[in-house]
Amino acid sequence: MEPLRDEKTKLCIRCKPGERGLLLGMIKTTLMNAFDGYVNNPSGTNRKIVDNIYKIGDKAFNTGDVIYADKYGYFYFCDRTGDTFRWKSENVSTVEVENILTSILKKNDIVVFGVAIPGFDGKAGMAVMLDDP
Secondary structure, eight states: OOOOOOOTTTOOOOOOOOEEEEEEOOOSSSGGGOOOOOOOOHHHHHEEEEEEESSSOOEEEEEEEEEEEESSOOOOEEEOOOEEEEEEEEEHHHHHHHHHHHHHHTOOOEEEEEEOOOOSSEEEEEEEOOHHH
């Protein structure tokens, strides 16, 4: 998921209170706030860096979290983007679950995703497996 940008300036558009948006962590260039990224994974880090957020040249880290702020400035977690979902305050990797199920069940056609359940925060994991013909 990419942040929304203004067509003219090409800079990111800030969300209004109550609007869902992508959480970006601004990267500061001071020594006290150095950003090293993922350990031993520069390509993974580079995929998460977003340029030109609120002014040309600034940078942010795309957390993959969708949040919203209320009118008082309190933030609320809504969802994860990409190949994870959130259950009981934990991020769950769909790829890791798929790999575990594939190794146990000896099936290659398995897909895992998160499903919202009324009355629960986050999403529960659901796996779909192609049955043998």
